Amino acid sequence: MTIYAGAGLSMPLPTSLPSAAQLSRHLVSLLARSIDLTGIDPDDLVAVADRVAEQPQGKDLLHLSILDAADFGGARWNYAHEVLALLLCEGAATVLVTNYDDCIERSTSEQLVAVWSVSELAQPTGAKFLKVHGCVRHADSLLVTTQDLAAVPAWVRSNMTLQLYTDVFIFLGIGSPAEYVREGLVDLAKEVDVSRVHVVDPTIDEAWDATSSPSLWRAILPELGTDQRHAKTAEAFCDSLLRAYLHLFFTHIRQVVRDKPQDGAHRLGLERVFSVFSQKSAVSVLRWLRATAFRLNAGKSVTEATATRQGLLGLAALMRPAYQVQLLRGGCLLIVRTTENAPGSILDSTIAAENEDLPVLLLTVHQALPGTSVETEVRCRIREMRTDDRLRSGQPILVVVAGHSGRLASEIIASPGDSLTELLERASDREGLPGYLVAPSEPGHLLDGVNSGAIIVVDANSLFEAA
Numbered sequence: 001m002t003i004y005a006g007a008g009l010s011m012p013l014p015t016s017l018p019s020a021a022q023l024s025r026h027l028v029s030l031l032a033r034s035i036d037l038t039g040i041d042p043d044d045l046v047a048v049a050d051r052v053a054e055q056p057q058g059k060d061l062l063h064l065s066i067l068d069a070a071d072f073g074g075a076r077w078n079y080a081h082e083v084l085a086l087l088l089c090e091g092a093a094t095v096l097v098t099n100y101d102d103c104i105e106r107s108t109s110e111q112l113v114a115v116w117s118v119s120e121l122a123q124p125t126g127a128k129f130l131k132v133h134g135c136v137r138h139a140d141s142l143l144v145t146t147q148d149l150a151a152v153p154a155w156v157r158s159n160m161t162l163q164l165y166t167d168v169f170i171f172l173g174i175g176s177p178a179e180y181v182r183e184g185l186v187d188l189a190k191e192v193d194v195s196r197v198h199v200v201d202p203t204i205d206e207a208w209d210a211t212s213s214p215s216l217w218r219a220i221l222p223e224l225g226t227d228q229r230h231a232k233t234a235e236a237f238c239d240s241l242l243r244a245y246l247h248l249f250f251t252h253i254r255q256v257v258r259d260k261p262q263d264g265a266h267r268l269g270l271e272r273v274f275s276v277f278s279q280k281s282a283v284s285v286l287r288w289l290r291a292t293a294f295r296l297n298a299g300k301s302v303t304e305a306t307a308t309r310q311g312l313l314g315l316a317a318l319m320r321p322a323y324q325v326q327l328l329r330g331g332c333l334l335i336v337r338t339t340e341n342a343p344g345s346i347l348d349s350t351i352a353a354e355n356e357d358l359p360v361l362l363l364t365v366h367q368a369l370p371g372t373s374v375e376t377e378v379r380c381r382i383r384e385m386r387t388d389d390r391l392r393s394g395q396p397i398l399v400v401v402a403g404h405s406g407r408l409a410s411e412i413i414a415s416p417g418d419s420l421t422e423l424l425e426r427a428s429d430r431e432g433l434p435g436y437l438v439a440p441s442e443p444g445h446l447l448d449g450v451n452s453g454a455i456i457v458v459d460a461n462s463l464f465e466a467a
Helices: 020-031 045-053 058-069 079-089 146-150 154-166 179-191 204-208 216-220 234-256 265-278 282-291 306-318 346-350 371-387 420-429 460-466
Strands: 002-005 094-097 129-131 169-172 197-200 324-328 332-336 357-365 397-402 455-459
Touching: 002 079, 002 154, 020 045, 020 058, 045 058, 045 146, 079 094, 079 234, 079 282, 094 154, 146 179, 154 179, 169 234, 179 216, 204 216, 234 265, 234 282, 234 306, 265 306, 265 324, 282 324, 306 357, 306 397, 306 460, 357 371, 371 397, 371 455, 397 460, 455 460
Parallel strands: 002 094, 002 169, 094 129, 169 197, 357 397, 397 455
Antiparallel strands: 324 332, 332 357
C-alpha cells in the first residue's frame, strides 16, 4: 500500500505543527513589516509565498521564515508518525508526505532514509519514504510557491502515478491535494477502477453531501464509495491499520499450531503470549517484535520472518495459565511465578526462591551467522539490561534464540519427548552454569562476575518440540 500524508498528520498533540493556513498567517506576522502583503489572503500559503518569493533573495527569505514560523525540526512526534515509521521499517508501505517536518524519521531508532531529491531516490535504502515537498533538514528543497508546485520534480510525479496505478492508495490528512495529485486522480478515475483509493478525513462524510461547502474529494473522485471514506483522525486510522497488520501476523502463527490439541501447551501458550500483546498498543507490540531481531535492516519485515515465528512459538511453550507476564522493552518478557504454578515447568525450577520472577529475552536471528556472533550479541544485550536496571544483580535470565545456524557453545538443546523439567536439570548439571557465554569470569569481575546471575540459552525450536 501507499500512504500519502499531509498536514493533518502533524497537527494533533503533541506535535502541534500548523496547517497550511496557520503557517501562512505565521509568515504574514513575521514578514508584514518588511514586505507589502496588501491584498493577499493571509490564509493562502501559496499566495503569500509567491509575494515573498518576488522580493530580492525572496526564496531564501521564504525558506528561512518557514523554519522560523514552526518547529519542524524539533516538534514531538505523535502516534501516527510512529505507525508510519514502523510500516516503513517493515517494508509494508510506501509513504509519501507533503510535510516539511522530520517527525517520522525521529520517531524510530532504526535508520530510515528520507528521499527528498532524485539523488537520494537512487540509494538502496530498503524503505520507501518520499518527502515530495521537501524536508526541513534541507531548506532549499522546500516546495511552496505556485512555480514550485507547478514544476514538481519528475521523480515525484512518476512515483505518484506508479503508486496510484499499482497500490492500495490511502490519502491521510490531506485537506486540499496539490494540482499534480488531482490530475493523477482524475486520470486514474477515467482509466481504471478507483476502488483501491481510500481517503481519511474526520469531516469527509458530513462534507460529502454538503451544499454550501461541498467536499473537494467529491469533485475529484465522485465515485468514491462509503467504505473508502474514513471519517477518522490520522491517529485513529493508523492505529486501526497497524492492529489489522498485526492481527494478520497472529493469524498466520495460529495456523502453525492449528493441528495441536485445543487444550495443549502450544495453543494455550500462544494465546497467553497474544493476551500479553493485547494489553499494549499496536506500536508497542511491533516495536517489541523488531527489538527481538538481530541483523534485520529497516525495510525488512520482522512479522514475515521465520525466525520471529519460531521465537514466539518457543516462548509459547514456556507459558502457563498461572504465570503473570509483563512485556518489557528490548524484546524481553518478565514472567512472575505465583503459588499456583503447576509443577513440571522449566520456570518453576529456574526461578530462585528469593526471586519470584524470571526475565526471558527473545533473540531472533535474521542472517546466517555463526554461533560466536550470536553469543556475543546475547552478551551485549544482557549487559545493556543490567546497566539500565531491567536485570537485577544476581537475577537469572533465560534467553530464547531462534533463527541461528548451528549450535551455540552455551546452548541447551531439548530432544523431542523431553519434559521441560528434564531440560532444566540437564542445564543445571552442565559445567559452566550459571552460564557465561564466552568464558568463566573471576568473582570480582566488574561486568561478568558471579553476581551477574545465571544465563541459560535455549533453542526456540527445542522448547516447542519439548512442550
